Amino acid sequence: MQFMLLFSRQGKLRLQKWYVPLSDKEKKKITRELVQTVLARKPKMCSFLEWRDLKVVYKRYASLYFCCAIENQDNELITLEIIHRYVELLDKYFGSVCELDIIFNFEKAYFILDEFLLGGEAQDTSKKNVLKAIEQADLLAEENRPRQFFFSLLS
């Protein structure tokens, strides 16, 4: 995987993870144009894009778009499932995750992502293992996470 972007329906970036070295300028340019392209697509359209020389897989969950750029020989469908698994992990961790969870706790979202994808490759696809690793680290945290009741991404 080359990068993953999370952005809202309004085009606001919520999370970005780059697995290939690019300059800030390039990253910004790609982000801007890709967000525009994806937002312009209609709901019933295909989740895969051949965009410039990239293969892009995106999926919308409620108000959030998850968007991955993958290598040419990579499997699009499994990438779609990577996105889904990530949303499942977020959901399990935050308890019915919503966009606000990710806005206010984006560093947590990053930690979960790093535990799930390492260097752009799925490192652990077992939900239990990923969350165990995160929670172990979290145990050291003194703060407790209050429950959320905003709109869930996965419903």
Place this chain on the structure above:
Amino acid sequence: MSDVVEKTLSALPSLLSLDSQAGAGKLSPSSKLGNLIKGITELTSKHEEETLIKKELESIKEQVASPNTTMRQMKEIMVRAIYCEMLGYQASFSYIHAIKLAQQGSVLEKRVGYLAVSLFLNETDEFLLLLVNTVLKDLQSTNLIEVCMALTVVSQMFPKDMIPAILPVVEEKLTHPKEIIRRKAVLALYKFYLIAPNQVQHIHSKFRKALCDKDPGVMTASLHIYLQLIKENPESYKDLTGSMVTILRQVVGGKLPLDFNYHSVPAPWLQIQLLRILAYLGKEDQGTSEMMYDVLEESLRRAEMNHNITYAILFECVKTIYTVHPKSQLLEKAAECIGNFVLSPKINLKYLGLKALTYVVQQDANLALPHQMTIIECLDHSDVIIKRETLELLFRITNAQNVTVIVEKMLEFLRLTCDDYSTIDLVGKVAELTMNSVFSLGGDVMQPDIPNNFLRLLAEGVDNVEDRQLRLFAVDSYVSLLQGETAKLPQRFLQVISWVLGEYSYLREEESDPGSVMRLLARLLDQRHTSTETRSWVLGAMTKLCSSPVSVALARDVCERYLYSGSLNTVLRQKAQELMILSQDTKLRARVLPAEGRLESPEVDSSLSFLDGYVSDALAAGAAPYKSPHQRQEDLVQEKALSLEPYGLSLPVSLSSCSITDRRSPTLLSMSSGLSGNSTELSHQEGSTTLKLEGVKRVWGKDGYLAQQQSAGETPTPLVELPSPLLSPQSPPSQKPSSGLEPDQEKRQLASSLFVGLGSHNSVCLVRLPSTVWLFIKNCQSANQSNVVKSLFKPFYINSCQSKNHGSFVKVSGIFAARKSCQTDDSCCFPPQISCISGSPLKEVKGHSVSVCLHTVVMKRASVQVELAGLLSYQRPLGQPQAAQFSLSLSLKHFLRPLTVSTGDYGKMWLSFSHDLKQNLRLVTTEHQEPLTATLDALKGKLHLHVVDIIGSEGIVACRLLQGPGQGQPCLLHCRVHADSLAVWLRSPVPELPDSLLYHCQKALTET
């Protein structure tokens, strides 16, 4: 759903101010991040955001620099800095503090520090060097979480040159008791391998150990490395095939812990990884491929279609099957699987189906055939991505016959997406490539507007980088073509080449000597096979090119040959003269052919106003005013001058359609309209003839005339405009196709032009050729006064009797028209189903009473029954001409023949046919035979079917329909005994064939 979110978002500011609410705990106003986010949410303009963030960054900067800031505060500050960076504002001053935080913070602070580092920095950043010591320390920590963090950051980015510093410690972790550490260590090594393969060369043996790790997670991680290694050098890892196959078998068999299941599919990521590895191992290696056939088949079978994840596995599996050494049985299954993708209503799967097809048609273009209609639909899909993939697929199946349509489709796409220049680039190249291969194949038979379209594509468009690249690409490829053997290139292609080189050679001029293109062109002129028209194109190109001294010399040389050695062609002389003058006079040349003018399209003054002066001068000098050719013609007529028209058609052969009775119309009319003489026969039949008998005789007189007619009728239509069977040009206009069917027919027609030239089981009836039903018309004596009609239709000849033989021979001239009589609902709006047999007696027996005509009848459209109607006209010497009608009912079974195929071929055909039908039939029971065998024998006997194979309670049967050229169109039956009936499944490439055949099967079995 999203509305709810929007509401939540708009309510955010007020929510944030309520600190006692449940959700407010983590968004407490004291949280500075909370404040920042809240602040941004309240803003309305980008400008306000900028101001706010600038202020925020100022405050962050102040705080990080302050010595009083604790690490805990620093962690909070760093989160805000990350947030600002995410919004697109640079916070580079905080990078060093992120490293510091990772270095000095407690575990939780460290975690944020590492995260900030991995988000802020690139692996080329020098800041990273400052991190090496921290990483080294954490790797050696006793705290597992610290080790994990260090390995995580290392797997994301690490300075290449510093790998040796930490490599031993990472290697050590491969034997760590905790699998999470082992796994991350493997992934870190994978990263090292990617950025510096040489650094990890010596630890390949350790990779093997990781592959054999008892924890599936570690093993999975090691496959990333192996995929990479095997991709680069499959030969060295062939010995791993067995292990990979075993692992895959275990995974597929559900031997992994349930933890690894994803939506109850066992470790799909692992499966896909293994399938990809197997593809690399088995590519072009039969031995290795044979080891994996079983497990591939099992993967295909186990992946039941229910969830995206199984489709993901299936897709990968299909790709692997088509990459490794082929095995027909597996290929069949994979092809079936692709069919499921293509036909899926889910757009993502459809896309992947097209993609898979694109991949596999390179091996076997026939695989696209069963999906013609879907492909056509996708071509007009509202999603541009689907369209593009479809074009890509078509590009792969382009051949000399369908190139016209495909290129047209591409250009169409191009016009629609002219704003997206990356698309232009892509499709332009596609068109370009198609042009090169196809111009060389069929250039001269191509319609001239194709090259024109292509040239316009090249010339149009703004002068941006993509266009330049495309042009340069064209120039380069043409130059290399000319450097090779040019004798075989079609003239039209040479013309295109000349034009492109003339226009765009300047694009490459800086890198090659200016004379080279000129020399290549001059060489073209020297070759004998170059046509005059092409030569004039070449000279035109040279005129554009002769700017350098070398070129001028070359040009002069060429011109002298043309001007003085006496070429007789005036156009060439003219061009050569122009070239001569322009090459000598640079100033004139610059005016006539300005270099910068190339890209502007010239303005055409269609009113020819620049000639006004000349015209008025001429008029003043007494010249007659200009009259258009049309005016002149009218003047001539008025003056009753000589008519220059050739003799008008004076024979009263205008079609007597008004007098045609129901009996024969409209079919007969349509048949007759192609044959000029027919109407006379008809009018005669109606008793309204005004013709002399000789007229009849003359029209139908000699065999030669009739033979001519026939051959005209049977000339293969040009391939580019082949009609589909439903839209044959013979179809009478009066038979209105119901409007609902029209788009479908359009698609079919498009399909026939797109898929022409693919495969032997072409479902389109392209050319009507004589085939196998012989029709004997025999005169024999009868007391009956009425003319024809008694027809015995046995095996395949007609035995018609005719009355009143008067001794001398009867000349038979036949116009036979086919007319359907069965009025089933679905077919009543279609043209006749038997092809026209125009009546030339192949053999005329000057016997006492017998004349034999042989005619070929094929069933153009499968139907239960067709009626053959015809008109016999004959004449006794000195007698009145007579005519007789006859009609015959022909059943589908008369057109059926056994189709002898092997079980394997049957399987292949089965997959490629798209029209199918299932029905339960009655089983025939006899005493001494199995019901299945008895039933199939009965069908075989009555319908001329071929029983391919009977296995257990299933039997497969094949037949073909004499429909078009050659062998005819197949229909396959799959029969299975189910309770006490026979479940029959029919498949055929011909739409109506299964239905009609089923009717006859039913009938045959009922009669038994």
